[in-house]
Amino acid sequence: MSIMSIAQTITELKAALPGKSWTQDTDKTAPFLSEWRGRWHGETPLLLLPTTTNEVATAVKICARYKTPITVQGGNTGLVGGQIPQGEILLSTVGLNKIRETDKANMQMICEAGVTLQAAQTAADNMGLKFPLSLASEGSCSIGGNLATNAGGVHVVKYGTARALTFGVEAVLADGSVFAGLTSLHKDNTGIDLSQVLIGAEGTLGIITAASLKLLPKPKEIIRAMAAVESPEQALTLLSHVRSGDLLSMFELIPRLGLEYVTDNMAGHKDPFLAPHPWYVLVEWEFYKRQASHTGGENPQDFAENILAQAIDSGLVQDAVIASSQAQSTALLALRENLSAAQKFVGAMIKHDISVPIAKVPDFITRANAAVLKYVKNCRPLPFGHLGDGNIHYNIGQPQNMTAAEFMALEPQINDIVYDIVDGLGGSISAEHGIGILKKSQLARRANPAKLQMMRRIKSVMDPDNILNPRVLL
Numbered sequence: 001m002s003i004m005s006i007a008q009t010i011t012e013l014k015a016a017l018p019g020k021s022w023t024q025d026t027d028k029t030a031p032f033l034s035e036w037r038g039r040w041h042g043e044t045p046l047l048l049l050p051t052t053t054n055e056v057a058t059a060v061k062i063c064a065r066y067k068t069p070i071t072v073q074g075g076n077t078g079l080v081g082g083q084i085p086q087g088e089i090l091l092s093t094v095g096l097n098k099i100r101e102t103d104k105a106n107m108q109m110i111c112e113a114g115v116t117l118q119a120a121q122t123a124a125d126n127m128g129l130k131f132p133l134s135l136a137s138e139g140s141c142s143i144g145g146n147l148a149t150n151a152g153g154v155h156v157v158k159y160g161t162a163r164a165l166t167f168g169v170e171a172v173l174a175d176g177s178v179f180a181g182l183t184s185l186h187k188d189n190t191g192i193d194l195s196q197v198l199i200g201a202e203g204t205l206g207i208i209t210a211a212s213l214k215l216l217p218k219p220k221e222i223i224r225a226m227a228a229v230e231s232p233e234q235a236l237t238l239l240s241h242v243r244s245g246d247l248l249s250m251f252e253l254i255p256r257l258g259l260e261y262v263t264d265n266m267a268g269h270k271d272p273f274l275a276p277h278p279w280y281v282l283v284e285w286e287f288y289k290r291q292a293s294h295t296g297g298e299n300p301q302d303f304a305e306n307i308l309a310q311a312i313d314s315g316l317v318q319d320a321v322i323a324s325s326q327a328q329s330t331a332l333l334a335l336r337e338n339l340s341a342a343q344k345f346v347g348a349m350i351k352h353d354i355s356v357p358i359a360k361v362p363d364f365i366t367r368a369n370a371a372v373l374k375y376v377k378n379c380r381p382l383p384f385g386h387l388g389d390g391n392i393h394y395n396i397g398q399p400q401n402m403t404a405a406e407f408m409a410l411e412p413q414i415n416d417i418v419y420d421i422v423d424g425l426g427g428s429i430s431a432e433h434g435i436g437i438l439k440k441s442q443l444a445r446r447a448n449p450a451k452l453q454m455m456r457r458i459k460s461v462m463d464p465d466n467i468l469n470p471r472v473l474l
């Protein structure tokens with residue numbers, strides 16, 4: 001792409017869009033050019049801030065004419081670098097922030113792409129319903145970003161990933177045309193579901209401008225508890241014990257080291273137990289009126305006490321605390337949600353977001369710990385996360401006798417060690433964060449060749465000039 005054509009694209013974009021929908025002011029663009037962990041820093045000649053789908057379509061048409069690449073950004077909380085431009089035009093969806101429609105009868109809501117996940121949750125709550133997607137980044141991440149990455153989070157064990165919570169999307173395709181997929185149909189078998197093709201494509205096939213989201217009944221009561229266990233094996237056995245039909249809505253594994261990172265480094269957090277334990281599980285159940293029979297007629301608090309008392313009696317659980325107020329419930333969740341933030345205080349971390357079949361999680365942790373400790377003596381493995389759906393964040397902290405730079409230089413070899421184990425167990429090298437820039441080479445080496453070839457073909461048909469997120473995924 002020539003410098004002339006970039007200059008021409010910028011001139012035409014500035015002329016076609018309202019003044020408030022673009023900026024080249026470096027103070028205004030700065031926050032969009034680095035991300036949460038400070039791992040990626042970027043640059044852009046022009047930041048677009050469209051406020052309507054029409055403006056997005058106009059912008060993409062101009063870029064398509066000159067084959068000028070665009071990077072798309074939602075809430076900028078992505079963890080694999082895809083949202084940070086390296087010289088491309090940057091299109092942020094923050095201005096697409098309207099909730100267009102709410103429909104209680106159809107249990108549906110249409111949100112524009114830039115609506116934050118938290119705003120979508122609140123809107124559903126105001127309707128007396130629930131949008132169950134829940135991530136620690138929900139105050140900042142956007143619905144468009146959630147769908148582009150097919151986000152997971154703490155409720156997947158009950159509700160599935162973002163894909164399962166979507167009727168359809170509206171998106172601007174690479175030629176500037178608008179795919180109008182905002183269906184409210186619960187059933188529609190008229191061929192390939194293009195919305196589902198766009199979901200999880202990380203912005204490489206189209207720019208999602210709005211989404212028709214599925215809402216669920218709001219639970220009458222939520223109970224959270226934390227159980228102390230000896231090992232991931234015990235945690236896995238506990239999972240079957242506490243499932244209780246469809247009441248279980250969260251099952252998160254936390255190692256002692258992770259709990260200490262949060263309580264030692266972040267104000268306002270306390271270990272809920274009197275004595276230390278090697279592992280913890282955060283459990284949440286949701287109760288609806290109609291499900292009183294599931295609990296044998298007990299009230300939810302008694303249900304939680306009974307089920308955990310049985311687990312203690314059988315030696316499965318060493319100790320347990322049950323939240324008895326909203327404040328205690330929030331404090332238990334905060335211990336899990338701050339695990340990522342707390343790691344910022346403890347030196348360099350090499351991070352993996354993997355999944356294996358649920359029954360193989362303990363085996364994965366045992367094998368990965370042994371292998372990385374053999375490779376880097378005294379490194380600090382920190383496996384935590386969504387045991388209920390088989391997704392473990394397998395992070396490894398730098399040993400005290402190494403500098404951050406020395407440790408991070410080993411990242412490629414450590415990644416291979418961890419991903420070889422994941423592959424051997426039939427797992428995935430990216431359970432919920434996506435591929436972005438970070439895992440491109442691993443995907444190219446490890447993905448099924450037929451899958452990779454088909455993904456490349458789909459990309460070349462839907463974006464023949466490779467202008468949408470050109471450095472991402474493939």
Ligand SMILES: Cc1cc2nc3c(=O)[nH]c(=O)nc-3n(C[C@H](O)[C@H](O)[C@H](O)COP(=O)(O)OP(=O)(O)OC[C@H]3O[C@@H](n4cnc5c(N)ncnc54)[C@H](O)[C@@H]3O)c2cc1C
Nearest residue numbers: 074075076077078082142144145146148151152153203208
């Ligand atoms: C503290 C913390 C906790 C997290 N916890 C979780 C978790 O539990 N589960 C989980 O899945 N993720 C988690 N994440 C990662 C991140 O929040 C998710 O990936 C989220 O879905 C990204 O949304 P975003 O709006 O910030 O997207 P961005 O970071 O802006 O973009 C992410 C990717 O999507 C593309 N994109 C963004 N918007 C659009 C659009 N409208 N159309 C097309 N492409 C688009 C971008 O180009 C980029 O490739 C966490 C992140 C943080 C910082």
